């Protein structure tokens with residue numbers, strides 16, 4: 001990536017430190033603050049990206065040198081977004097917590113980043129990702145769904161093989177240290193006296209910001225100008241002391257920092273020209289760094305603190321201001337776009353874009369009664385001194401440890417032990433195979449009719465059924481027509497359609513309808529509700545995995561008995577939202593009237609008679625063996641409707657009913673109480689090892705299921721994943 005031919009040798013690295021930060025500060029930082037730069041030929045971006053990658057790689061290399069098993073790595077901020085992924089590649093079991101100090105933008109903004117995918121995948125290498133505020137965490141999860149196609153919620157993202165926790169940790173300051181410095185230094189008192197003397201008889205409004213466009217200094221000045229215009233009584237009575245420290249590289253590559261600087265100077269000159277005199281300028285602008293003494297003196301002497309940032313992660317000045325006002329109770333005016341706004345509820349909240357509104361807020365702050373100021377301040381002070389940075393550290397660590405221990409102990413399902421499976425297969429005489437279809441024998445794709453079995457699957461199923469010791473069943477939610485069309489020719493294969501509603505026994509052509517006597521009038525009521533949601537859950541153009549997809553919207557699959565409402569082709573987040581509403585609607589109306597059940601499948605809701613399910617059919621098949629129980633059972637499924645399939649027998653034994661929300665420990669304990677000998681049963685879920693399941697084993701994807709069958713058939717190399725023939729067959733990674 002970087003070599004001497006490019007002119008990068010060790011010395012240059014050391015001298016040219018700024019280049020390592022270029023990508024983070026000129027691309028990520030502005031974009032994370034909702035700022036897109038002017039169109040460019042993207043040459044600079046292409047130059048910065050390798051440096052950014054290399055920087056992250058260097059950190060990874062150094063960590064790997066000193067890492068010991070069990071160590072926890074905590075990574076901070078946007079300079080190191082790739083580091084979690086780089087570490088995870090080398091050490092799959094490493095524990096990583098990541099915290100982002102700046103905002104995280106909505107997917108509409110992140111999409112503008114050329115390297116959006118790499119950045120998201122990189123940070124998803126962590127076990128837990130922390131954000132300053134709920135909206136940032138929600139945006140992140142939504143980006144993972146909309147840009148990477150992963151399943152996500154406000155609390156986590158399921159990335160390929162594992163669940164990454166997402167949480168909110170608003171950061172605090174070391175309030176004790178700030179208080180000790182601000183109140184324990186005679187120099188500060190001296191400086192305060194000087195400022196007070198300079199502005200004797202005047203109210204002091206203080207602003208201290210970095211000079212970049214995100215800090216809203218121009219907005220602040222415009223609001224101050226409006227304040228002097230609207231409230232002439234304050235013209236000689238109030239001064240705005242604004243200190244702006246120079247920004248870093250961060251304002252993008254469109255010279256906007258320079259523009260902000262010019263705009264600020266113009267505004268200062270205009271306000272002082274309009275409302276100042278020879279003896280007094282209402283805006284005192286200091287474009288410089290402040291010493292610690294000066295900074296704390298200014299915060300202590302202020303009558304009002306004014307923060308108008310248009311976007312920031314956590315505004316520490318606002319927190320320090322609160323500590324410094326413990327004997328003066330100056331109100332804090334705080335932008336609602338500041339990361340601290342969510343925590344500092346008692347501040348005077350403003351919208352920096354509402355110039356007149358901010359002017360009014362300044363007047364209000366200056367005219368508050370002493371009691372009101374004190375009451376407001378004491379709430380702010382309590383918050384800042386309770387939610388300190390120390391508190392933040394322990395919260396972050398505790399939550400990370402909880403997440404790590406729950407992943408490790410309860411959720412992780414081991415990969416299928418294929419040698420144990422093969423050994424038991426070879427020594428057994430009565431073998432039962434139960435396969436789900438969608439997501440198990442074939443990958444999940446966007447269009448149900450495109451999920452057809454490959455030649456390898458058919459060949460392997462045929463070989464499997466040809467052994468008289470094997471009873472092989474496909475137990476699916478699909479209807480008879482579909483199963484007949486694609487697997488009907490394998491006469492030795494048992495088929496169960498629509499979640500156990502219809503059964504075709506091996507070596508028969510006839511389908512038995514188990515719902516024959518069931519009143520089907522419920523379908524009309526359910527259809528009406530499903531139509532209502534179909535009409536309201538339309539399609540969208542969506543960006544997924546680097547291509548634009550036209551999502552046609554939700555639709556109803558009408559089977560002979562069951563009705564399935566599919567929302568995979570709707571906007572992913574809106575589809576989930578509508579499905580929740582639809583499910584609730586069904587469960588508070590039709591399921592009370594009829595003996596029917598609503599199941600949440602993969603991007604679908606299915607409604608079918610309550611007495612048929614995959615568990616029931618499994619139970620019947622096992623019971624048929626009577627005293628001669630099968631000595632080999634392989635049961636493979638991928639979604640919640642299959643969970644009942646792998647455990648029906650032991651739940652009967654335990655006299656319990658399986659509840660989807662039953663705690664994991666209960667579920668696994670129950671699994672061990674089956675009446676079939678445990679070493680004869682292989683219940684396998686297809687998906688991540690971190691998936692909540694009753695199964696004892698997992699395989700990552702349908703291709704692994706096929707290769708496992710091939711292994712039992714002695715057809716090694718037969719189970720290689722099929723190449724998708726057309727775009728409709730490209731697996732959809734969302735569950």
Ligand SMILES: O=P(O)(O)OC[C@H]1O[C@H](O[C@H]2O[C@H](CO)[C@@H](O)[C@H](O)[C@H]2O)[C@H](O)[C@@H](O)[C@@H]1O
Pocket residue numbers: 436437438439443444445446447448449451475476477478479557564566568601602603604606641
């Ligand atoms: O029990 P299964 O064999 O797993 O069948 C469950 C449902 O699968 C089908 O829908 C699902 O797979 C589609 C193709 O990959 C996918 O587009 C859809 O989003 C999934 O929900 C099928 O259409 C349903 O009838 C089955 O009940």
